[in-house]
Structures are given as C-alpha cells and as structure tokens.
Amino acid sequence: MATQRIPVILVTGFLGSGKTTMLNQLMRDSADIRIGVIVNDFGSINIDALAVAGQVDSMIPIENGCLCCAADATELDGMLDRLTDPELRIDVVVIEASGLAEPQSMIRALLSSGNERIVYGGLVEVVDAAEFPDTRLRHPELERHVRAADLVVLNKTDRVAEDERHGLLESLQEIAPGVPVVSAVHGRVDPALLFDHQPRETAEEGFRQLSFADVWADADADAQADGAHGADGCGDDIHGDGQDHGHHLHAAYESVEFSSAEPLHPRRLMEFLDSRPLGLYRAKGFLHFAGAGRDRKFGLHAVGSYLRFQLSPWEGDEPRTTQLVMIGTGIHPDTLTKRLTECVAAPEEEIDETHLMGVLRYADEMDSGTGGPTG
Numbered sequence: 001m002a003t004q005r006i007p008v009i010l011v012t013g014f015l016g017s018g019k020t021t022m023l024n025q026l027m028r029d030s031a032d033i034r035i036g037v038i039v040n041d042f043g044s045i046n047i048d049a050l051a052v053a054g055q056v057d058s059m060i061p062i063e064n065g066c067l068c069c070a071a072d073a074t075e076l077d078g079m080l081d082r083l084t085d086p087e088l089r090i091d092v093v094v095i096e097a098s099g100l101a102e103p104q105s106m107i108r109a110l111l112s113s114g115n116e117r118i119v120y121g122g123l124v125e126v127v128d129a130a131e132f133p134d135t136r137l138r139h140p141e142l143e144r145h146v147r148a149a150d151l152v153v154l155n156k157t158d159r160v161a162e163d164e165r166h167g168l169l170e171s172l173q174e175i176a177p178g179v180p181v182v183s184a185v186h187g188r189v190d191p192a193l194l195f196d197h198q199p200r201e202t203a204e205e206g207f208r209q210l211s212f213a214d215v216w217a218d219a220d221a222d223a224q225a226d227g228a229h230g231a232d233g234c235g236d237d238i239h240g241d242g243q244d245h246g247h248h249l250h251a252a253y254e255s256v257e258f259s260s261a262e263p264l265h266p267r268r269l270m271e272f273l274d275s276r277p278l279g280l281y282r283a284k285g286f287l288h289f290a291g292a293g294r295d296r297k298f299g300l301h302a303v304g305s306y307l308r309f310q311l312s313p314w315e316g317d318e319p320r321t322t323q324l325v326m327i328g329t330g331i332h333p334d335t336l337t338k339r340l341t342e343c344v345a346a347p348e349e350e351i352d353e354t355h356l357m358g359v360l361r362y363a364d365e366m367d368s369g370t371g372g373p374t375g
C-alpha cells in the first residue's frame, strides 16, 4: 500500500525578510498539521514562538554554514530520513534556508534525494517589501532567486504605501513573469497555498489518503474559519491596503475544479500542462488517460514549474474518472475549464501507448497500492 508522500517546501529569502515569522504564523494557522522543520540558522529561530505554536514536531538545526553550500545531498537525505520516519507522522517538511542560500542548489539536492517518502513541494521566496529596492541593488542575485520561486511572498507590506506595493508587484512581475505573488503582513499567508490542509482524524489513523472530496471539504472549512476570524476581530489587513477583505486569505488566489467521466487525451493534456497559464501555482488530482488501459491511475502533482505523475493501480471497482484541482492567482476559471474540456478524448480517436510517452517522462514508477497526489 502506497502512502501519501510528504511535501518538502523550501523557504528562502534575504536576511530579515520574515521567513521565521512566516513559519511561525503557518504553524499557528495549521494547528492540526504536523510540521517538520529544517532550519539553516538555529540562532535566528524564535524558539519561544515555535514552542507556543507547539507544532514543530521535529526540528533539525544546521548550525554551521549554509545548507546549500555545506550540505551535500547525502547530508540532506540524512535529515529528511530522520524527519520522515513514519513514527514521527510528519505531514509536511519545511526547510528554512539562511538568507544567502542558493535556491537552485537546494532544489537540485532535494530533487536528487533518494528518499521515496518525500515529494518536492516548491520554493517559496520571502521578499521584504520595504527593503526590496535596496536589496535588489546590493544583491542582484535576488532577481534570480525570485525567478526560481514557485511562490513569492511580498512580506512587510505594512511598511509601504499602497502605490508603492503596486509598484513592487509590477517589478516582481517584470523580473519573474508568471510567478504568483501574494502580499503579506507578518508572514501571514494561507497555509493551503503551501501545503494541503489535511490533518489526520486521530493520532492512530496513520497517514490518511488525500481524496478529492477532502480537498473541497477542507476548502469549505477554511472559508468558514476565515469568516469566524473576521467576526472575532482577527481579520488582519494582510494586504496592507487598509481594507477589510473578509475572506482575505482566500481572496489572494482562486481554485478551479475539473472532472471528467471520459478519459483524457494524454498528448492534449501535456500540451495544456506545458503551456499552463501564468499564475497557475498548483495542480493536483487524478487522471484517467485514454490509451493507458484500465489499470493505471495517474496522480498529478504540479507546483510552479515542477511536474510529476505518480502511477498507482485503480481499485477494482473505483470509477475511472479524472478529477483535478488547480490553484493560482489571476487564473481564469472559464478558460481553464474550456481548455481542459478540449483535452477529453473523443470516442473515435485511436489512442495507444505511444501517445502516453510525454506523460511517462514525468512519471514515477507504479506504486503497489493505491497512491495519490500530494500537496
């Protein structure tokens, strides 16, 4: 039986941009998620705040030097092995890199990890809104870091005027076209942007399989929780624009759901994924491809430009359907739905294994049991 893989999220950003603050905030906002943390600079972590949040179920400090320079893939693997030990029942691993870490080397180390319990969960770059213009001048490599990101958090927007914030958003779009950017104050971003909000129901349950219904049930619960926050006065002005945004955390991005009882054409789906719209940050779900036979279920996991298919067998009587969820900023639900509808294979089309080649290039080996996409 395959288990749900544990997403490993990299958090980078220049010194003092608010990485630790964001991490603490995420832990407070995801009280039911077990988070394992690898921190590059032990001294910078606010241990008290982490302890209050009470959600660091395991933390590995790297006290000397920079993770991207000092740690080779083996060292990182060792840490990941420890954190993803099933005994710990960690749901998500977050690596907070020091301010000067090279994101690309860290991504490479992560992608070459031999640990089969993990899946790359994306790179989040935290940017200090107030310092950005200066930092960019002093450290031109910041632009490269932003370009490598799957999500940019424009933090400390309380420290800039609204027109300045708009100017920053424009600059970021110029530097890294299509990379989604969310504004934040004190690192407050919706945890669902970073990982699936999928708590286990009981401690004894072990890893729970992510289902499509779970994703939506959870989104509803989140929306209700946001409403409750507004009512009890916790609706912070995370946009830094002085407005009450109500369900503000969700206002930052949109989700689009797509399902089809008819199989999809693998080539057309790959064309869709290869040209996926700017701002589409995550795509996940299950696919039933024409030409793949009745046995192979394709779990889709895309974050930023990263794409993997996880193969697993369908359960005997499980309906062979496609169910997808897409999350992003500035995406157009109608256009996405139309494009995906065009990917549905027509009954008269002759589709065989050769049409699957493009998909299989991104596929992991078949799991022996039921698998699924991970967040």
Ligand SMILES: Nc1nc2c(ncn2[C@@H]2O[C@H](COP(=O)(O)OP(=O)(O)OP(=O)(O)O)[C@@H](O)[C@H]2O)c(=O)[nH]1
Residues within 6 Å of the ligand: 013, 014, 015, 016, 017, 018, 019, 020, 021, 022, 041, 044, 098, 099, 155, 156, 157, 158, 159, 184, 185, 186, 187
């Ligand atoms: N005004 C304001 N201050 C913030 C915000 N976010 C973080 N800070 C403050 O900025 C300082 C640096 O935040 P950290 O979270 O420690 O930044 P970091 O990126 O982890 O720092 P390093 O680990 O040193 O790279 C702290 O004093 C935070 O309280 C924000 O949105 N607005």
